Amino acid sequence: MRDLGAGFGYLMKGQRWVAQHGKQYGWGLLPGLITLVLYAAALVCLGVWGGDFVSWSTPFADGWTSPWQGLFRGFLTAVLFALALLLSVLTFTAVTLLIGQPFYESLSEEVDRAESGGHAPESGLSLMRELWISARDSLRLLVRAVLWGILLFALGFIPFVGQTVIPVIGFFVTGYFLTEELTSVAWQRRNREVRERLAVLRSRRGLAWGFGTPLALAFLVPFVAVFLMPGAVAGATLMVRELEGESEAQAPAHAQAPGPEAQWPAPHGQGWSN
Template sequence: MRSLRDFTSGVGFFFQGFGWVARHGRWWAFGLIPALIAFSVYVVALIFLGTNANDVAAFLTPFADSWSWRELFRTLVGIALFLGGLALAVVTFAAVTLAIGEPFYEKLSSAVDVLAHEVDQPFWRTLPRSIRDSLVTLFYVLLFTVPLFIMGFVPVVGQTVVPVLGAAVSGFFLTVELTTLALERRGMARKQRFALLRANKASALGFGVAVFVLFLVPFVAVIAMPAAVAGAALLVRNRLAPVPPGPATPA
């Protein structure tokens, strides 16, 4: 029962993030800039993958050249490749957007989560570490999602259990990415952040799954990105690593 309450609470923090950026419209507009840049890159990449999926499938399946049903098989492989690319885009969108817009989202997170004392480092020093941490997170994502992708071809299980597990895995790692800014400002390294989120798994899953589901909708990910950053800051401030209330949030 407590896990369910924590999961629901995690979902609630995402919507609290929407409420915060709705009350502070200039911060929402500020956070849309890197999200739009990343979205444009992903759209181009997915269009390219979609238009060349059959060619890629043919390249990957030379063993099927003699099959009478090779065209059907390669069409299915092409569809699977595109869906896999789409899922990867959803999972990595937050990481790429945060890397592109770290100065933007650092300011947004700081406005939501005001700290009297925080670990402050220049952008040129934090960017390489952020990229490295994102690559480590991506490795863990692939470690889980590749087997799930293969299991997706199993009848019944692939259409029921796998999507739920995929949403949970993707949601957790989205929370990992989105809470990085607020937790780094508290001086927490990657291993400490992972340990904290594992200890609060239900809240992390609730927040991340809500983000993941909305990020599946085209263009909604762009609109929701500033809210996700704000919600992650609120999740950290009020649940994961609480601090005494700071001064009034800037309007």
């Protein structure tokens, strides 16, 4: 329970940080606005032509009598739109981070500098290399998110459980994925591999849930997601600093000279307490 509260605390700290740094907040809004326009256009197209697509993909129902044909295709259209909405929530952060990599990279660096006396970890990689790594990691996350989304959608048809327990589990799963994706901005600059990031987050699931689950609930309202994204990136950076055991006085040694010899903080350090 303490980790849940700590995770939510980092989300709030991130929002306060960007509120105090208006320039970084303004730049951080642009990727979310671009993504929102793209997703809105896709959902509008699905709403207009989704029924036609379902009719085209179910030719076997052409000869069905009324009302069964309409009920069947109407149900499939509703399922298609519901899946699209679910995938929009699950993938909004990944797509926004991919589009806004340079923006959020700069924002995350500013948070590190402000919290460590002017120092910020650097990956030493070119922009194209960083974009490639970000796209690759986002694709891995997307595949996992889609598989979880399909599973939870199928479980939603279980009477009572599907309408009560499954939605709650779905929000926690979505929140965990959001935390994975948001912390990747700061961890990528620290040259942390995906398997290392996942190992740490699995050991602190409460922290990840406390940070990401309230964000997942807020992201149900697309406009809210746009305005919370800069603060979410800032809060995720603050969380990574805690998990790395970094002090406010100086940058970590591995941030200046990244390499395979860099190690995680010892289990008894601040970032590993439970």
